[in-house]
Amino acid sequence: MDQFSADMETVLREVGVGDLSIPKKMRGLVASSAALLQSYEEAYAAGEGAVAGTIAEALPLEGTLAEAAGGRLAHYLEGVVQHLEKEPLSALSAGEVRFPEMERSSCMSHDTDRPPLSRPLRVDEIRDGAQGDIEATQSEMAAVAKLLDLRGVKELSFAYRLSHAGGGRLRLVGRLTAAVTQTCVVSLEPVEASLDVPVEAEFWPVSLIDQLERSAEDPGGPGQLDWPEPIVDGRIDLGPLLYETLATSLDPYPKREGVSFDWSQGVPEQGSASGSGPFAALAELKRR
Numbered sequence: 001m002d003q004f005s006a007d008m009e010t011v012l013r014e015v016g017v018g019d020l021s022i023p024k025k026m027r028g029l030v031a032s033s034a035a036l037l038q039s040y041e042e043a044y045a046a047g048e049g050a051v052a053g054t055i056a057e058a059l060p061l062e063g064t065l066a067e068a069a070g071g072r073l074a075h076y077l078e079g080v081v082q083h084l085e086k087e088p089l090s091a092l093s094a095g096e097v098r099f100p101e102m103e104r105s106s107c108m109s110h111d112t113d114r115p116p117l118s119r120p121l122r123v124d125e126i127r128d129g130a131q132g133d134i135e136a137t138q139s140e141m142a143a144v145a146k147l148l149d150l151r152g153v154k155e156l157s158f159a160y161r162l163s164h165a166g167g168g169r170l171r172l173v174g175r176l177t178a179a180v181t182q183t184c185v186v187s188l189e190p191v192e193a194s195l196d197v198p199v200e201a202e203f204w205p206v207s208l209i210d211q212l213e214r215s216a217e218d219p220g221g222p223g224q225l226d227w228p229e230p231i232v233d234g235r236i237d238l239g240p241l242l243y244e245t246l247a248t249s250l251d252p253y254p255k256r257e258g259v260s261f262d263w264s265q266g267v268p269e270q271g272s273a274s275g276s277g278p279f280a281a282l283a284e285l286k287r288r
Contacts, residue, residue, distance in 0.1 A: 048074050048118035049239065053139040064146075067139060071116075076100075078120065082233060116143035117239030123170065123203075123231055126162050134158040134242060148247055151181035151190050158242045160199070169228070170203040170236065176245050182254040191254040199245050203236045204228040 008029050012022055036058060043054040056070030083100050084092070091097050119134055136144070136156035145153045160174030178195040204212075209230055229241060 044077075047239075048078050048120060049116075049137055049140045051077060053137055056139065067143060075118075078118075116140055116147060117243045119238040119242070120235050121238065123168075123234050123236060126164075126170065128164045129161065131159075131161045134160070134238060136242075144243060144246065145180075148250065149183075150250075151183060153178065153180050155179040156242070156246065158199070158238070158245075160238065165202070167208060168205045168231070169208070170231070172199070172201045172203070172238075172241075174199045176242065176249070178246055178249075180246075180250070182251065184256045184259060185253050186255055186259045189256050189259075191256055193251065193254065195246070195249050197245060197249045199241070201241055202228040203231050205231050 009022060009026055012025055017025055039054050040051065043050040052067070052070040052074035054070075055073050056066040059066050059069055080099055084097065087097050117136060117140055134157060136153070141153035141156050144156065145151070156176075156178045158174055158176050160172055163171050163173075165171050176195065176197045176199055180193050180195070182191045182193055183189070184191050209228060212228070229236065
């Protein structure tokens, strides 16, 4: 923070701010920077999705551009934190830490490859029988609605319980609740839908999943209907599970009550085809 303040003072002088105005300008910059850092700390405690939203609000961008940039930076920040946790305290004190580079290829594909929800948890911090709740933020629900072609998502929450199993595995039991607005496939009018879906899943170390994959490829090997989620770098992420559960629970052909496909257009005249739908029209053309 001290280095940032010194750099900002240099920049102000370079752009022509006078000596008498420097203290006032610096007080404003320091106050706004401190407030921004506090908002980042609070967002980080809430999860990567909240960090993405906070960053997006601070960027000089709007709409989907801000959301995409915020998501990329939040994803990079999570990687930086994991990198710093592995560094010795002596390196931090000496200022010898090198931050990881943000890969361009990862940034370019981030919007399509990464789910819009992320709630990472460290496995070694999860006690047996731990319970929790996830409430999606407004920006996360907007991103989910866009990806799933929904008119809107008014509510998206997930209550869960985690228990430890053998071999470093975790078992999750939970319930997803959501309120969404879809589009009627017949009339294109909005259709309100409420979801209450039970969820069961398992998280396995990557080594066990590799063993399971090899055994599944063997002829006569055991089948696996519900493939386990991976534990990566000692962490699990409940966000993708929440998103995928919602996506697979939606009605693929939503219709408003009382609306149906109806090709009839009145009673046919005497001697005409038995109907006036598309096939009847083709039959009439054939007779001509």
